Amino acid sequence: MTDDVSKPSRRGVLTGALGGxxxxxVGAGGxxxxxxxxxxxxxxxxxxxxxxxxxxTAQAGIHLPRSPQRFGRLLVLDTVGTGxxxxxxxxxxxxxxxDGTGSDLLPDGAGDLTVSVGLGPRLVAAVDPALxxxxxxxxxxxxxxxxPTATGGDVLLSAHSSDPTVLEAVxxxxxxxxxxxxxxxxxxxxxGAGEGSKARNPLGFMDGIVVPHRDAELRTNxxxxxxxxxxxxxxxxxxxxxxxxxxxxLETPQRExxxxxxxxxxxxxxxxxxxxxxxxxxxxxxxxxxxPAHAHARAAHPSFTxxxxxxxxxxxxxxxxxxxxxxxxxxxNELRVFVATQHRLDEVDALMAFATPTASATFLMLPxxxxxxPLGAELA
Numbered sequence: 001m002t003d004d005v006s007k008p009s010r011r012g013v014l015t016g017a018l019g020g021x022x023x024x025x026v027g028a029g030g031x032x033x034x035x036x037x038x039x040x041x042x043x044x045x046x047x048x049x050x051x052x053x054x055x056x057t058a059q060a061g062i063h064l065p066r067s068p069q070r071f072g073r074l075l076v077l078d079t080v081g082t083g084x085x086x087x088x089x090x091x092x093x094x095x096x097x098x099d100g101t102g103s104d105l106l107p108d109g110a111g112d113l114t115v116s117v118g119l120g121p122r123l124v125a126a127v128d129p130a131l132x133x134x135x136x137x138x139x140x141x142x143x144x145x146x147x148p149t150a151t152g153g154d155v156l157l158s159a160h161s162s163d164p165t166v167l168e169a170v171x172x173x174x175x176x177x178x179x180x181x182x183x184x185x186x187x188x189x190x191x192g193a194g195e196g197s198k199a200r201n202p203l204g205f206m207d208g209i210v211v212p213h214r215d216a217e218l219r220t221n222x223x224x225x226x227x228x229x230x231x232x233x234x235x236x237x238x239x240x241x242x243x244x245x246x247x248x249x250l251e252t253p254q255r256e257x258x259x260x261x262x263x264x265x266x267x268x269x270x271x272x273x274x275x276x277x278x279x280x281x282x283x284x285x286x287x288x289x290x291x292p293a294h295a296h297a298r299a300a301h302p303s304f305t306x307x308x309x310x311x312x313x314x315x316x317x318x319x320x321x322x323x324x325x326x327x328x329x330x331x332x333n334e335l336r337v338f339v340a341t342q343h344r345l346d347e348v349d350a351l352m353a354f355a356t357p358t359a360s361a362t363f364l365m366l367p368x369x370x371x372x373x374p375l376g377a378e379l380a
Contacts, residue, residue: 050065050112051098051109051110051111051112052064052065052098052112052113052114053098054094054095054097054098054099054114054115055095055098055368055369055370055371056368056370057231057367057368058223058231058232058233058367058368059116059117059365059366059367059368059369060098060114060115060116061114061115061116061158061159061160062116062222062233062311062313062331062365063218063222063311063331064114065112065114066196066197067194067195067196067197068160068191068197068199068313068315069112069113069114069160069161069162069191070162070164070190070191070193071160071161071162071163071164071167071188071189071190071191072158072159072160072161072167072188072189072190072191072315072327073158073159073160073164073167073168073171073186073187073188073189074156074157074158074186074187074189074237074327075156075157075158075159075171075175075183075186076153076155076156076157076183076184076185076186076361077153077154077155077156077157077175077178077181077182077183077184078153078154078155078181078182078183078184079123079154079155079178079179079180079181079182080179080180081180082122082123082126082127083179084119084123084127084376084379084380086177086178086179087117087366087374087375087376087379088374088375088376088377089177090117090174090177090178090375091117091369091374091375091376092371092374092375093173093174093177094115094117094174094375095370095371097110097113097115097170097173098110098113102173105166105169105170105173106166106170108163111161111162111163111166112160112161112162113159113160113161113163113166113170114159114160114161115157115158115159115170115171115174116156116157116158116159116365117155117156117157117158117365117366117375117376118155118156118158118235118363118364118365118366119133119154119155119156119363119364119366119379120152120153120154120155120156120361120362120363120364121133121134121135121136121152121362121364122152122154123154123155124364127379131227131228131229131364132224132227132229132232132234132333132334132335132364133229133232133234133335133362133363133364134364135335135362136152136362137236137335137339137360137361137362138339140342140343140346140357140360141346141352142356142357143357143360145356145357146357146358146359146360147358149184149185150184150185150239150358150359150360151359151360151361152184152360152361153184153185153361153363154181154184155178155181155363156235156237156361156363156365157171157174157175159171164188164190167188168188171186185359187239187317187327187359188317189315189316189317189327190315190316190317190318191315191316192316194206194208196208196213197209197211197213197312197313198266198274201314201316201326202242202244202316202324202325202326203242203244203247203248203255203259203354204248204255204263205255205259205261205263205266206261206265206266206274207312207314207326208312208313208314209261209266209274209275210309211309211310211311211312212309212311217309218311220308220309221308221309221310221311221332221333221337222309222310222311222331222332222333223333224333224367225333228378228379229364229366229367229378230367231367231368232364232365232366232367232378233311233331233332233333233364233365234331234332234333234334234335234362234363234364234365235329235330235331235362235363235364235365236328236329236330236332236335236338236361236362237327237328237329237359237360237361237362237363238327238328238357238359238360239317239325239326239327239328239357239358239359239360240325240326240327240328240355240356240357240358241323241324241325241355241356241357241358242324242325242326242354242355242356243354243355243356244324244325244354246354247354256269257269257292257295257350258294258295258296258350258351258354259295259296259297259351260278260291260292260295260296260297260298261297268291268297269290269291269292269295269297270282270290270291271290278291278297278298278301279291280298280301280303292350293348294348294349294350295350296345296349296350296351299344299345299347299348299349299350299351300341300344300345300349302341304344308332308334308337309332310330310331310332310337310338310341311330311331311332312328312329312330312331313329313330313331314326314327314328314329314330315327315329323358325355325356325358326355331365335362338362366378366379
């Protein structure tokens with residue numbers, strides 16, 4: 001369930017009530033790159049049922065596990081002031097939960113639980129406005145209709161697991177370590193079955209087809225390359241209510257024309273297999289583009305946007321009463337990659353007629369941490 005709170009109480013709410021995406025962008029199986037799209041095995045792989053180490057050069061829950069867990073929960077918080085002294089305590093608690101010493105909260109062990117921590121632009125800019133992650137997202141089409149409490153935020157706590165019952169308690173436990181923090185918005189999420197980054201989204205099409213997989217692709221497109229935040233990344237979250245009922249009134253060929261890919265397996269309408277690149281020049285004998293002019297796969301293509309690969313780990317949500325859709329989540333080393341793509345989608349993408357943004361935020365995902373290198377040490 002989604003909770004949007006305008007004036008919540010602080011620590012008591014966190015320990016009590018909590019205890020008790022690019023438009024649709026490239027999240028609906030659209031193309032996101034000209035090269036590097038084939039899903040070759042990454043250097044690091046983790047099975048869906050395996051423990052995911054919390055320490056490392058990058059935070060867990062961004063590129064690992066390779067197959068995202070079936071369930072997730074996002075908690076966005078506001079803080080008072082700009083102090084970051086709490087980060088070391090949050091990181092230490094994540095390590096405890098991961099290695100099993102937080103057994104009172106996770107009596108059956110951590111399983112494949114991952115928790116990632118991000119900082120909103122206000123906190124990043126207070127350290128240095130030139131740092132990656134210091135810029136706010138601009139307004140995109142229809143963003144002015146969103147509730148003010150569903151945009152922005154100072155801290156992101158993102159938890160994912162094959163066991164959905166642990167997520168709310170874990171996030172409440174961590175949020176209580178952040179002095180004077182108050183919940184801004186939160187979202188429970190789930191994913192369809194899939195392989196690797198691929199899974200069907202609420203519209204029935206394959207999502208997560210074109211993403212960076214290998215270490216070299218991640219270095220080029222996802223991780224901040226240098227400076228104090230090397231190994232971190234910039235996250236964008238867009239919650240999109242989808243009009244799935246109206247979309248499914250279209251005949252299958254019409255739906256495929258909106259997406260630019262086949263319903264069966266996500267192969268591009270220009271031909272080839274699911275992992276083949278979209279050929280924007282391919283035409284019928286009559287001269288019609290095989291990937292229509294306003295198809296999502298064409299609109300999101302980097303030949304038009306000048307953007308690079310985004311690592312997408314999107315989830316579905318269903319809050320009842322017709323409020324359901326996609327939580328688009330992407331990671332890139334520059335915010336402009338997302339911004340350029342979203343502006344293009346707002347202009348020409350036929351899919352946008354079926355998507356309404358209801359939450360939007362960006363966060364700097366801090367570099368990895370360990371017992372010897374506290375979370376957020378780069379900003380100390």
